[in-house]
Amino acid sequence: MKSKSEIPKFTPYQKLVIALLAIAQFTVILDFMVISPLGDILMKNLNMSTSNFGFAVSAYAFSAGTSGLLAAGFADKFDRKKLLMFFYTGFILGTFFCAMANSYWTLVAARIFTGLFGGVIGSISLAIVTDLFVLQQRGRVMGFIQMAFASSQILGIPLGLYFANNWGWHSSFLMIVVLAIITLAVIVIKLQPINKHLELQSDKSPFLHLFHTLGNKRYQVGFTAIAILSVGGFMLQPFGTAYLVNNIHVSHEQLPIIFFFTGVSVLFIMPIIGRLSDKVSKLKLFAIGSLISIIMILIYTNLPPIPVWQIILINMVLFMGIMSRMVPSTTLNTAVPETQDRGAYMAITSSLQQIAGGIAAVCAGFIVHQETKTSPLINYDILGYVISIITLASILLIQRVDSMVNPRERVTEVAI
Known part of the structure; x- marks a missing residue:
């Protein structure tokens, strides 16, 4: 019997896989997240209302959700390396089209195209992680991969804003394209085929x-839990910079430093959370992170104009709480599906997550109002109350996932 304290070490190849997946996730997350800090610039330059901008953000999410469902039936039918290469190539093309957009509608069309490919990459990455790493390693793996979020805050978003302030918002997307092309080349050369799951496949058609x-009741619990988790982020982030600029009176030049220090805090906390997630209760970690998030969201969405250093401090604690939820919840979710269903399960999870997030972004666009392009956002505090209630509900859902997964963990340990 293997002791739970004996955590397997990573092989050199596993470390390479983690690095490649983390960098790929970095580019995908940056492509989505850069919309938020560019929000105030885009609304002014492309003459968008808050509801228009909410739709521009949700266009990617709805597109990603649709492609995830369409791809789910095929996700376990192919080598995962080939799937990653195909969808990552489409993501690069979509991001390039975003850089070429010159109007609101061309930007929306480009975001839809990007979402069709970019929205599936996360689920493919999770399936690869589940295939190549045992459950006792996945907390650390997810901690490292989720550091892509922090890296996008520290390096990507400040750099994207710097490019936008100096060479226009189009250049921010071109920066992502260049980095993604380099990443794709390394994936093609270094990543080995990932096809062991093909040995377990039945003759069922992709749609069956x-x-x-979709019809598996056990899986439906995981689908619901992860979909609800995305709602808060999609409601809060799209109007973050517009809120800071117009309500808190932060200048565009000050935004990069705020995102930089926020990312540093996340980069600091993610490895710690990853290791804790492999050693202690994932549910307790999630609950603690959720409670911290609720407190900080209520503070953040009710701020008066305050000094930048105080905004930085509040943002740091807020995102440490938010990201402390992501690692344990995602790790638990990877243990829900059976091996032969992993690709489909991860694709559906990602799809429902994106669709739920898209609905949330649209709802946020209707909750928040702005009378003129430079006036303060109205009802941002109400947004905070709504997100807090949803966050409380997510604790109960993750508790159900944990109750399903833990008995399987115990049975596996006894069998070993």
Whole structure:
């Protein structure tokens, strides 16, 4: 019997896989997240209202959700390396189209195209992680991969804002394209085929496979929990910079430093949370992170104009709480599906997450109002109350996932 304290070490190849997936996630997350800090610039330059901007953000999410569902039935039918290469190539093309957009509608069209490909990459990455790493390693793996979020805050978003302030917002997307092309080349050369799951496949058609995965009551609990988790982020982030600029009177030149220090805090906390997630209760970690998030969201969405250093401090604690939820919840979710269903399950999870987030972004666009392009956002505090209630509900849902997964963990340990 293997002791729970004996945590397997990573092989050199596993470390390479973690690095490649983290960098790929960095580019995908940056492509999505850079919309938020560019929000105030885009609304002014492309003459968008808050509801228009909410739709521009949700266009990517709805597109990603649709492609995730369409791809789910096929996700376990192919080598995962080939799937990653295909969708990552499409993501690069979509991001390039975003850089070429010159109007609101061309930007929306480019975001839809990007979402069709970029929205599936996260689920493919999770399936690869589940294939190549045992459950006792996945907390650390997810901690490192989720550091892509922090890295995008520290390096990507400040750099994207610097590019936008000096060479226009189009250049921010071109920066992502260049980095993604380099990453794709390394994936093609270094990543080995990932096809062991093909040995377990049945003769079910892709659509029957999708239908059976969707109809599994055990899986439906995981689908619901992860979808609800995305709602808060999609409601809060799109109007973050517009809120800071127009309500808190932060200048565009000060935004990069705020995102930089926020990212540093997340980069600091993620490895710690990853290790803790492999040693202690993932549910307790999630609950603690959720409570911290609620407190900080209520403070953040009710701020008066305050000094930049105080905004930085509040943002740091807020995102430490938010990201402390992501590692344990995602790790628990990877243990829900059976091996032969992993690709489909992860694709559906990602799809529902994106769709739920898209609905949230649209709702946020209708809750928040702005009378003129430079006036303060109205009802941002109400947004905070709504997100807090949803966060409380997510604790109960993750508790159900934990109750399903833990008995399987115990059975596995006894068998070993």
